[in-house]
Amino acid sequence: MTTRRSFHAWLGRSALAAALLMTAGFSATATAQEKTLDVVATTGMLGDAVQQVGGDRVKVTTLMGSGVDPHTYRQTRSDIARLTRADVIVWHGLHLEAQLKPLFEDLARRKRVVPLAEAIPKDRLLGDEDDTALYDPHVWMDPELWQFIISRARDTLIEADPAGRDVYEANAKRYSEEVSALNGRVKALLQSVPEQGRVLVTAHDAFRYFGRANGYEVLGIQGISTESEASLHRVEELVRFLVNRKIKAIFVESSVSDQNIRALIEGAAARGHKVVIGGELFSDAMGAPGTVEGTYIGMIEHNAKTVAGALKGGN
Ligand code: ZN
Helix, strand or coil, rough: CCHHHHHHHHHHHCHHHHHHHHHHHHHHHHHHHHHHHEEECHHHHHHHHHHHHHHHHEEEHHHHHHHHCCCCCCCCCHHHHHHHHCCEECCCCCCCCCHHHHHHHHHCCCCEEEEEEHCCCCCHEECCCEEEEECCCCHHHHHHHHHHHHHHHHHHHHHCCCHHHHHHHHHHHHHHHHHHHHHCCCHHCCCCCCHHHHHHEEECCCCHHHHHHHEEEEECCCCCCCCCCCCHHHHHHHEEEEHHHCEEEEEEECCCCCHHHHHHHHHHHCCCCEEEEEEECCCCCCCCCCCCCCCCHHHHHHHHHHHHHHHHCCC
């Protein structure tokens, strides 16, 4: 039986033990500093931003992989386990993953849960045409708006891990500059399309911020969320538009079925107008991990190249 008193007496007799205890104390501190922050992000775009800013100090897990539609995503049991273990959770907000909101509100009572896109000033957001109480959540389509996500990611990591402040600030600055350079390249590509050809027709309304930033007219078959069905009336309306404006190319999206896009092509063909699929765009999810399009910068650049290439094309 060891009492506190006898333990101290024993310690006093043993300089070696004291030295060992100090070493143990130091290594415990070092371990605490080296522990990576466990962050869970909903979309790949958010996960990429947090990883870029967090560097080696964070380990990021993304719930929604390549090709996954965030508007309809439901959490799995393993997601709940990951979310429960996480130090920090970042989600988009602005009603993108609205179905997960109750879960995040519950988790927010126990840990840091941050809707990053809600950092964007409201006067920079577009409204939802179908519901005036809501905003269009597809803000990643404008790299200028993505800068607010980078800043909020930086601040969130600093709050969760103040010792990493210098690292997070330096990484955020570097990534912000890369996104700013991306914006310049995207604008140059898209402005190479003659003005009358700057029309983007896609499966759902994910490109309104892209349109506003680059001077493109954008039309989606489905509305802002893929939850609603496309109406036959909307398909007819878009077929007339394609024929009247002699639009050459329309685009499929990696996270949305191409069924409605094919209906437009057939509808236009029935009226004697040939329109082709100009390529696949990454609307609400990035490409496969390990590919260029599996990063935010690669995804946005791919979209700009695909749109500019197809609309300029002499086809
Ligand atoms: Zn969407």
